[in-house]
Amino acid sequence: xxxxxxxxxxxxxxxxxxxxxxxxxxxxxxxxxxxxxxxxxxxxxxxxxxxxxxxxxxxxxxxxxxxxxxxxxxxxxxxxxxxxxxxxxxxxxxxxxxxxxxxxxxxxxxxxxxxxxxxxxxxxxxxxxxxxxxxxxxxxxxxxxxxxxxxxxxxxxxxxxxxxxxxxxxxxxxxxxxxxxxxxxxxxxxxxxxxxxxxxxxxxxxxxxxxxxxxxxxxxxxxxxxxxxxxxxxxxxxxxxxxxxxxxxxxxxxxxxxxxxxxxxxxxxxxxxxx
Numbered sequence: 237x238x239x240x241x242x243x244x245x246x247x248x249x250x251x252x253x254x255x256x257x258x259x260x261x262x263x264x265x266x267x268x269x270x271x272x273x274x275x276x277x278x279x280x281x282x283x284x285x286x287x288x289x290x291x292x293x294x295x296x297x298x299x300x301x302x303x304x305x306x307x308x309x310x311x312x313x314x315x316x317x318x319x320x321x322x323x324x325x326x327x328x329x330x331x332x333x334x335x336x337x338x339x340x341x342x343x344x345x346x347x348x349x350x351x352x353x354x355x356x357x358x359x360x361x362x363x364x365x366x367x368x369x370x371x372x373x374x375x376x377x378x379x380x381x382x383x384x385x386x387x388x389x390x391x392x393x394x395x396x397x398x399x400x401x402x403x404x405x406x407x408x409x410x411x412x413x414x415x416x417x418x419x420x421x422x423x424x425x426x427x428x429x430x431x432x433x434x435x436x437x438x439x440x441x442x443x444x445x446x447x448x449x450x451x452x453x454x455x456x457x458x459x460x461x462x463x464x465x466x467x468x469x470x471x472x473x474x475x476x477x478x479x480x481x482x483x484x485x486x487x488x489x490x491x492x493x494x495x496x497x498x499x500x501x502x503x504x505x506x507x508x509x510x511x
Contacts, residue, residue, distance in 0.1 A: 244370060244381035245471065247418045251411040253467035257480040260471070276339055276441060277396055283347040284394065285365040285385060295332050296340045298324065342441060346396065349445035356437045356447050363388020371425035375465075376472035382422045390432035391419055392449075396441040400448045403438040407450070412436055414467070416452055417460030 252260040268274075282290050298315035309317035316324075328334065335343075350356045364387040371380050386392040393416060397403050407413050420434050433451040440446045452460075474480050 244379040246381045247415045250467050253470050256483045257474045258482040279343040280346045284360050294335050297334050297336050345445045346439045349447050353447040355449045359392040360386050369422050369426045371422050382419050384419050391434040395438050397438050400446050413460040414463035417457045418464045
């Protein structure tokens with residue numbers, strides 16, 4: 237059954253077509269479970285790109301110990317116990333997200349690292365922030381949408397990573413390559429010109445919060461374009477046919493064993509004994 241919404245297509249949904257159309261539909265119908273990593277990403281984005289909104293959207297939780305009475309918790313150095321925590325939660329404005337102090341410290345550290353970096357800082361301190369773009373894909377007629385982190389003569393997007401040594405791998409693994417090309421082509425389709433290379437700004441989500449800016453040449457964008465075009469063309473085909481297959485496509489295939497699972501004949505062992 238086709239349960240697709242009629243909303244404009246954005247990259248966060250379209251990337252699931254790279255797994256299968258069935259996964260794409262499931263993602264549309266199922267709200268993504270929140271996690272500490274997602275909260276950290278939202279908070280860091282807000283601290284850098286929308287600092288005036290942080291106070292109304294996030295509240296930092298004091299260090300309570302709900303297993304203790306207030307008097308006992310205060311005596312042990314906490315901000316209070318069970319009663320104090322309940323009263324504090326009741327005072328939180330509607331819609332605000334609770335952030336523990338350790339997570340806020342990490343987010344502030346990530347923000348400070350980017351703002352102190354001479355290469356990254358100019359990308360996020362001027363121009364338009366969280367800029368929405370809408371366009372129609374000429375090849376499929378599909379309505380598309382994107383929200384660009386920073387736009388100031390160049391397109392840039394913020395990403396976090398555990399370690400900078402993995403940021404190129406992250407760009408491929410998490411679809412960032414397709415995303416940056418999606419934004420770049422969307423800007424052009426919307427009539428917005430940029431003059432510098434698009435880039436991803438990576439910051440480590442653990443101290444020392446090192447920063448790396450990765451730029452994209454036209455040939456890099458061409459690779460990302462193939463990624464998103466394959467997904468968009470597949471989406472158009474599914475909409476036309478009404479068929480939304482899973483990974484298997486309804487057919488069986490021969491198993492593909494990894495090399496380590498097929499040792500050479502004279503090295504086959506059983507319980508450590510060569511046979």
